[in-house]
Amino acid sequence: MSTETEAPVVVSVDLGARSYDIVIGPAILGSAGVEIARRIPGTRAAIVTDANVAAAHLRTLRDALSAAGIGHEVVTIAPGEKSKSFATLQDTVDAILAARLERGDTVIALGGGVVGDLAGFAAAIVRRGMNFVQAPTSLLAQVDSSVGGKTGINTGHGKNLVGVFHQPRLVLADTAALDTLPPREFRAGYAEMAKYGLIDRPEFFAWLENNWKDIFAGGAARVEAIARSCRAKADVVARDEHEVGDRALLNLGHTFGHALEAATCYDSARLVHGEGVAIGMALAHRFSARLNLASPDDAERVEAHLREVGLPTRLSDVPGGLPDAEALLAYIAQDKKVARGALTFILTRGIGQAFIAKDVPISQVLSFLEENLAP
Amino acid sequence: MSTETEAPVVVSVDLGARSYDIVIGPAILGSAGVEIARRIPGTRAAIVTDANVAAAHLRTLRDALSAAGIGHEVVTIAPGEKSKSFATLQDTVDAILAARLERGDTVIALGGGVVGDLAGFAAAIVRRGMNFVQAPTSLLAQVDSSVGGKTGINTGHGKNLVGVFHQPRLVLADTAALDTLPPREFRAGYAEMAKYGLIDRPEFFAWLENNWKDIFAGGAARVEAIARSCRAKADVVARDEHEVGDRALLNLGHTFGHALEAATCYDSARLVHGEGVAIGMALAHRFSARLNLASPDDAERVEAHLREVGLPTRLSDVPGGLPDAEALLAYIAQDKKVARGALTFILTRGIGQAFIAKDVPISQVLSFLEENLAP
The missing domain is CATH 1.20.1090.10 (Dehydroquinate synthase-like - alpha domain)
Structure with a gap:
């Protein structure tokens, strides 16, 4: 992993036939069309996002898809944890079906953990499984929820009690998108980052103790972290x-x-x-x-x-x-x-x-x- | 496969770590508790069924579970295709969660294709995947929908457009349960049976041409078919x-x-x-x-x-x-x-x-x- 250049860093998740890349870098959202078309040729797409994220990043993603010839529809959900519900799941599924997307097409989650968990669940169950791409825009989603295939919604009995494992085909983590995050939300994502050090990487935890200010400021340490x-x-x-x-x-x-x-x-x-x-x-x-x-x-x-x-x-x-x-x-x-x-x-x-x-x-x-x- | 005795016939579905048995025989429902406990020790269960099937077979299944020490709850849905809906899925999921079943517990589908498809989908998504057992009571479900892991519901856009693959741990096909089926429903299941001959088993199709009357009558040919x-x-x-x-x-x-x-x-x-x-x-x-x-x-x-x-x-x-x-x-x-x-x-x-x-x-x-x- 290089911290010397602005070139994206690629981390591979090794899951046999379901392996995929996490592509990390500033402004990677502008390359989304190329990155997706290279891996899923001929796909069409449904972007699932929320109103807040759409205002900040939807234009960039849509332009990138259009430039790569990827036809797409947009499904906008209400921001916030309340959207991780059966009702919003059904609305999202219906919107994807109404767009007449097929099994080989792609659902793209543009947003934080709520959007990713909901859109991933919808992608998993429409036609018994469509392609799924994560474009996480919060630090929490970039370092945790967008990687690993957990999807789901909440019920009255608890959080994330309903869902499936459905691995993405690609994760695009745009580190510059984090510049617009409220500090409190950035800190919350940082907790998950520190967790990896605490689990089994003591040297990473020590590195975080020394570099956290640069990570918060958006320097080269952020991409590395x-x-x-x-x-x-x-x-x-x-x-x-x-x-x-x-x-x-x-x-x-x-x-x-x-x-x-x-x-x-x-x-x-x-x-x-x-x-x-x-x-x-x-x-x-x-x-x-x-x-x-x-x-x-x-x-x-x-x-x-x-x-x-x-x-x-x-x-x-x-x-x-x-x-x-x-x-x-x-x-x-x-x-x-x-x-x-x-x-x-x-x-x-x-x-x-x-x-x-x-x-x-x-x-x-x-x-x-x-x-x-x-x- | 023997047609000489009443002993159950076992067909194995070879899917590596997710392989499972289909146990076929008259009155096999009465052995459900033993068959399940042997494969999923210590499990508790939720039986999903519809009111019609419950009247005919629920007592048998509950007694079999109780005799094997398997604690269980019953979730009853309305009979018919309309139950393959988001609303009934949510109700079923909520009922399973309300019973405080855990990831290692089991959802048992007792009924035809509708119950199997719905209960299997619920089992797949509660806690990202519970154990699932099929106890099909229609011919269609016994020879087709209970085998192979397809689960799902319908939407306004079409049938079975929403669902996942979730393999059962066991299928229990009670051939005597078919005695109570209306003739029209038995015939409908027979169409799927004939299909296997038409796809790639011409000798099976010829055998069906010669033996169909015995299959309908419930003779030894039924278990074999x-x-x-x-x-x-x-x-x-x-x-x-x-x-x-x-x-x-x-x-x-x-x-x-x-x-x-x-x-x-x-x-x-x-x-x-x-x-x-x-x-x-x-x-x-x-x-x-x-x-x-x-x-x-x-x-x-x-x-x-x-x-x-x-x-x-x-x-x-x-x-x-x-x-x-x-x-x-x-x-x-x-x-x-x-x-x-x-x-x-x-x-x-x-x-x-x-x-x-x-x-x-x-x-x-x-x-x-x-x-x-x-x-």
Whole structure:
């Protein structure tokens, strides 16, 4: 991976016949038509996007497709997590069918995680599977949700409980598109980036500690950081595409994080996903120290770095208060990483040494939560 | 395959890690608990069924599950094709989530093709994929829709345009359950059975010509005929799971058939799927003879056998009249087996010699339809 030039960096996800490239670089959206036509000759496309992203980036993508001779329609959904619903899924599916797209045609997701998860699910189920291309425009989507094939929607029973695995044919991560992100949203994506270091790449976490300002400022370190994150995720996905084993490591910080998102009613004014993950990762490290699995020094180092970039790390950082420990535990138990009633957590032996802990005693989770909720 | 005893016959579908058994026999539903527990130890289950099937077979299945210690909930949908909708899918998904089933648990479809297609789709998307078991109670479902992993629902744009491939872990075909089927529905399933002979097993078609009465009467030939049909389908599915090639042969009779179903508004009082397929197969053979690909004698032999068992074979057999040739062609073009604007048909060089014909000229289809619509 070069950080010397503006040439795009390509990270390959190795999944046999379903392998694909993640092409990362500033202004890569302007090359979308060429990149897609090279991989899916003769395709037509449906762009799924939301109104906010459309205002900033749709023109660029449409021009790029037209220049490459790719006929296309646009499906615009409402911005926000509420669009990850059966109703919006049905609308999107109907719009794709109304455009008379065929099995060999392509759905392009232009936007953040919500657009990607919804559009990918629609691509997976129209005609039992169309081609899918991700053009993520948020940092979270570029380093996490656009890679690995998870798609889905939310239901009243919880987030992402309905969906399928459907790998994209191509991911186009335009790093310049991140310049327009609100700082809070950029930070939230950064939490997932730090996660890869914490799972099994301690040298990457150390590099982030030294380079985070350049990443936020949009310097050469940004492309490198995104590429290294995608490489980390691609390696895990290639090992365990359908999350029957190792892939669960990517849930570091997510079991606590999802519970906090649920407890705040997915109200992004209070907590966004990456913030939940940041608190969750800090808690996972503290919990591991509490269980004498890891040194408290590592937990403090993790917390210090996350706080330095402006991320929350404590339950008391969640504005508006939280329910009690029992209620938080109930949210954790409804999370989909529950196997046969036992609680599964991603714990750690130190920075870069995360592991899957099955059968974590509920009583210990409960008392840990009680301690952390205490004023 | 034995026809001498009442012991169940097992047909294996070879799909590597996703291989599964089709267990065929009278009263096999009474062994469902044992068969499932052996393959998916510790599972809990949601039975998806419709009110009609529940009245006839739900007690048997529930008792079998309980005897094997499999805790379960029941989700009952309205009988009929209208249940293959987004609304019923959402209700079914919600019911499975409300039962707090986990990823390792099982959705069991007890019913015909509608229940199987809907329940399989729900199983595929809840928690990105639960275990799925088919307990087909119609002949059509036993010899066709329960095998091969196609799941889906209908939309205003057409039938089965939304869905995924999700292979079952087990298929339990209770041949005695067919005793309660209305004769018209049994005949409709028989059309799919005859299809396997017409595709590439001329000796099976000849055997059906000699044994159909025993199959209808429920004799030993019934189990054998269902097993041979499942074997035929399993072979095609194993070669081409996701229908990128050979599997399209299974659409023999279906391109015309789907158009007729659409033209009659999926009104089962006028035409059920298997009847559409019977007419479609007769048309495909006549069309092939008309194109000088096959002998007209074969087309006559196919028509004679289908008429002998009581199936329709001509456009004029559809009660209530049909739209004109142009309109039928439009239904054909919306069918999902259209690739890049060219019409793809399954044609034949004679009984047991079907092949995939791409780029069939629209003008020839149109004039053939006009001839067949003429009084």
